[in-house]
Every structure is written in structure tokens, then in C-alpha cells.
Amino acid sequence: MSSTLLRTVPALRGAVRASGALKPASALASTSFVRSKATLPDLPYDYGALEPYISGKIMELHHKKHHQTYVNGLNSALDTIAEAESKGDFTKAASMAPLLNFHGGGHLNHSLFWENLAAASREGGGEPDGALKKAIDSDFGSFDNFRKQMNTALAGIQGSGWAWLVKDKTSGTLGLVTRANQDPVTGPYAPLMGIDAWEHAYYLQYENRKAEYFDAIWNVINWKTVASRFDKA
Amino acid sequence: MVNISSLWQYLALQSPLQSMSGEQFNITKMGLTTYSLPQLPYAYDALEPHISAQIMQLHHSKHHQAYVTNLNKALESHVAAVAANDIASQIALQQAIKFNGGGHINHSLFWKNLAPAGSDETSLSAAKDLVTAIESTWGSFDNFKKTFSAILLSIQGSGWGWLVREGGQQGGLRIVTTKDQDPVVGGDIVIFGVDMWEHAYYLQYLNGKAAYVENIWNVINWKTAGERFLGTSSSDNMPEL
Ligand SMILES: [Fe+2]
Ligand SMILES: [Fe+2]
Numbered sequence: 001m002s003s004t005l006l007r008t009v010p011a012l013r014g015a016v017r018a019s020g021a022l023k024p025a026s027a028l029a030s031t032s033f034v035r036s037k038a039t040l041p042d043l044p045y046d047y048g049a050l051e052p053y054i055s056g057k058i059m060e061l062h063h064k065k066h067h068q069t070y071v072n073g074l075n076s077a078l079d080t081i082a083e084a085e086s087k088g089d090f091t092k093a094a095s096m097a098p099l100l101n102f103h104g105g106g107h108l109n110h111s112l113f114w115e116n117l118a119a120a121s122r123e124g125g126g127e128p129d130g131a132l133k134k135a136i137d138s139d140f141g142s143f144d145n146f147r148k149q150m151n152t153a154l155a156g157i158q159g160s161g162w163a164w165l166v167k168d169k170t171s172g173t174l175g176l177v178t179r180a181n182q183d184p185v186t187g188p189y190a191p192l193m194g195i196d197a198w199e200h201a202y203y204l205q206y207e208n209r210k211a212e213y214f215d216a217i218w219n220v221i222n223w224k225t226v227a228s229r230f231d232k233a
Numbered sequence: 234m235v236n237i238s239s240l241w242q243y244l245a246l247q248s249p250l251q252s253m254s255g256e257q258f259n260i261t262k263m264g265l266t267t268y269s270l271p272q273l274p275y276a277y278d279a280l281e282p283h284i285s286a287q288i289m290q291l292h293h294s295k296h297h298q299a300y301v302t303n304l305n306k307a308l309e310s311h312v313a314a315v316a317a318n319d320i321a322s323q324i325a326l327q328q329a330i331k332f333n334g335g336g337h338i339n340h341s342l343f344w345k346n347l348a349p350a351g352s353d354e355t356s357l358s359a360a361k362d363l364v365t366a367i368e369s370t371w372g373s374f375d376n377f378k379k380t381f382s383a384i385l386l387s388i389q390g391s392g393w394g395w396l397v398r399e400g401g402q403q404g405g406l407r408i409v410t411t412k413d414q415d416p417v418v419g420g421d422i423v424i425f426g427v428d429m430w431e432h433a434y435y436l437q438y439l440n441g442k443a444a445y446v447e448n449i450w451n452v453i454n455w456k457t458a459g460e461r462f463l464g465t466s467s468s469d470n471m472p473e474l
């Protein structure tokens with residue numbers, strides 16, 4: 001399961017970067033010009049695994065329909081760009097940047113999201129320990145403080161978007177960022193943990209009561225995944 | 234970008250419109266206008282089967298109410314910040330005023346440009362001049378519908394699609410989108426709008442937003458749209474910016 005992710009995510013990072021530079025993602029692919037298609041990664045758990053905090057129906061639609069739409073949109077944007085490039089039509093290729101950002105970001109964000117969630121009966125919930133806990137305590141004062149700040153950031157998103165715990169790769173410090181729509185986390189920030197604040201992520205279960213969703217999701221955060229991202233970043 | 238001072242003006246000018254239906258606003262002792270949730274001009278289930286009663290009820294009594302409540306809060310804080318000569322707080326509040334003020338304006342326009350399917354209001358014959366202008370702009374009504382629908386479906390994230398009369402009562406027709414709760418500003422006159430936030434359709438259509446867009450055409454209030462086009466709308470005399 002996670003091998004699917006590992007295959008698609010690096011290809012995607014290349015693709016997202018290509019939106020600026022208009023270069024094929026071939027630098028990252030082992031076989032030079034055969035561009036691999038992004039594919040929908042399997043969830044590392046069942047659709048019902050995050051109940052009662054996130055309903056099975058939400059998970060199924062979110063993964064099978066919404067995420068799939070981003071995967072399809074990304075592949076179609078990449079096809080259009082490759083075709084335009086092959087004809088030397090760089091204006092056309094460049095005009096695809098917003099779609100590439102939206103669908104590429106949607107694919108990347110959801111891939112990261114699924115992996116930083118887990119069933120409450122398994123790795124989900126609780127609090128981080130070790131080096132990650134230390135970093136959170138030193139950069140946010142305490143875990144409780146961090147949680148409060150993250151929920152405030154989520155509640156403050158006006159429209160669709162995401163909130164992320166990030167590590168600034170230049171300073172090594174942790175921070176919180178929000179991103180509109182499907183804008184991916186880039187630049188000096190390594191995304192460690194993301195929460196989807198689009199209405200589709202909670203509406204069937206929580207309707208307009210999004211604060212309840214933002215409270216509930218802490219029961220299914222996979223701190224093991226977050227810690228391993230922290231160690232690698 | 235929305236010009237904040239235009240929005241201010243817009244919100245200030247909204248009062249005469251709001252007074253149409255009675256207790257829509259109150260002048261407090263500080264001279265601050267507070268806004269309240271306008272009543273829907275139809276029952277929650279009136280737009281069935283195209284928009285479910287559950288959606289309408291949540292959308293109106295929860296979502297729209299939240300914009301009104303948070304707009305009033307932001308305006309109240311803003312008055313206090315002005316009184317205290319606190320410029321930093323005034324600036325910090327502008328985003329909340331724009332978002333919640335926009336949410337209030339947009340939903341107020343939206344409710345009034347919808348009507349029960351099959352009613353006289355949803356007949357194109359209720360907007361002859363507007364339909365003629367649409368046909369001359371897009372070649373045919375069908376082509377307009379197709380174009381408008383495609384633009385609605387291309388919105389990335391939350392937002393609205395609008396048919397506007399560009400630049401004022403003499404202007405041509407144009408389709409525009411605004412993100413999140415940004416209102417239409419800059420002198421364009423809203424003819425009708427469609428809410429493309431997920432909360433507008435998700436409980437009924439799930440991820441199938443194309444079906445929502447297809448069905449919304451059954452409940453567009455062409456009478457209101459036609460009156461806004463001609464500038465004769467009595468029911469919602471939205472002021473120009
Ligand atoms: Fe999502
Ligand atoms: Fe809405």
C-alpha cells in the first residue's frame with residue numbers, strides 16, 4: 001500500500017515543480033522520458049477505520065471520488081503540457097500552471113493526509129513523543145497550545161483549504177501554515193501533518209459544525225507518520 | 234481584489250433595501266447598523282427536488298446566519314477600534330468584514346434569484362428583455378447556459394458564479410466568478426448568482442456537482458433576474474457600488 005504512495009509522490013513532487021520550470025519530471029524518473037501516470041494510492045486502512053470520528057461514507061467518497069478526480073485532472077494536465085511541449089507551444093504549456101497546481105496539489109495533499117491519519121484503536125490519537133514532542137513543546141509551548149493554534153488556524157480558513165504542521169528546513173523549527181484550495185506546501189517547508197478543511201471532508205457527518213470536526217480529528221492523527229516525516233525533513 | 238471602501242459603502246447602502254422587509258436592521262445607540270438574517274421568500278422545501286429542504290434549511294439558518302452574526306461582531310469591533318484610534322485593529326478586521334459582509338450580500342442575492350420550479354418566476358417569459366440580451370451576447374440561450382455551467386464547474390475551491398451587467402445599468406452582460414465570499418463589486422450589477430461552495434449541494438449531490446449545476450437552471454428566478462437587468466427590481470434594490 002505505501003509502496004503505491006512512494007511511487008506516486010516523488011513523481012508528483014517533480015510534476016509540481018515542473019509547473020514553474022516547465023521541465024519534465026524525468027530527473028526523478030529512472031527511465032528517462034517515459035512519464036509515469038499518477039495513480040490513486042490505496043488507503044492504509046479501511047474506509048470505516050476512522051469511525052466514529054470520520055464516517056466511512058465520507059472516507060469512501062473522499063478517497064474514491066474526490067482524490068480520484070485530482071489524480072485524473074493531474075494526468076490530463078500533464079498530458080496537455082507534454083503535448084504542448086512537444087510542439088514547442090510553451091504558451092499553451094504555461095497556461096496549464098493553475099490546473100497543474102490545483103490537481104497536482106490535490107493529489108499530493110490527499111496522499112499526505114491519508115497517511116497522517118490512523119484508526120483510534122491503532123496508531124491514531126494520543127500525543128507525539130520523542131524528538132517530535134520536544135520540538136512541539138519548544139516551538140509551541142506545549143502540545144495543548146499547538147492543538148489550539150492549529151484549530152484556530154483551521155477555523156480561520158475562509159473558503160476551502162488546508163492547515164499544516166510544517167518544519168522549516170532552513171531553521172529546523174516547526175510552524176503552522178494554511179493553504180487555500182489545493183495549493184501544496186512548498187518552499188522551505190516540509191509538510192509533517194495536514195488537515196483537510198474543505199467542506200467535503202466533514203459535511204456529511206458534521207454539516208456546518210466544522211469546529212466539531214476539527215476537535216474530533218485529533219483522535220485519528222497518526223503521530224508515528226508525523227514523527228517519521230519530522231525525522232526525515 | 235475587492236476594494237474595502239467599496240464594500241463599506243455597499244454595506245452602508247444596504248440599509249434601505251433591508252428595511253423593505255421590516256426588522257432587517259437596527260441602529261444601535263452608537264449609530265452602528267446591525268444586520269439580521271433576511272427571511273427566505275419561499276419555504277425551505279420549495280426548491281425540491283432540485284435543492285433539498287435539508288440543504289436550504291442549513292444553508293439559510295446556519296451558514297447565512299453565521300455570516301450575519303460574524304459581520305455584526307466584526308463591525309462592532311471596528312467601531313470600537315475607530316473610537317480608540319486603533320488603526321492596527323481596524324486593518325486586522327477588514328478581512329473579517331469583507332468575508333462575512335460578502336457572505337451576507339451574496340446569500341441575500343442568491344435566495345432572491347431562486348424560485349420554485351414550474352412557478353411563473355422560473356419561466357423565461359418573465360425576463361424577455363434579458364433573454365434577448367443574453368441571446369445577442371452568446372448567440373443562443375443554450376450556448377449561454379452551457380458557457381455559464383462550464384464556468385461554474387471550473388471554479389477551484391469555494392466561490393460563486395455570476396451573470397452581471399458590467400459597469401452599471403448601460404453595460405453589457407458578462408459571466409464572472411468570485412472566490413470564497415468575495416462579492417461582486419466595481420459597479421457591476423448582479424443579475425443572478427450561483428453558490429458553488431460544497432455546502433450548497435453536498436448533502437444531496439455529494440461529489441456530483443455537475444448534476445447540481447444542471448438542476449439549478451430549473452429554479453432560477455427569471456423574474457427577479459429580468460428586473461435586476463432593467464433596474465426595476467423592487468424586491469431587492471441592491472445598490473450600485
Ligand atoms: Fe479533500
Ligand atoms: Fe453558501
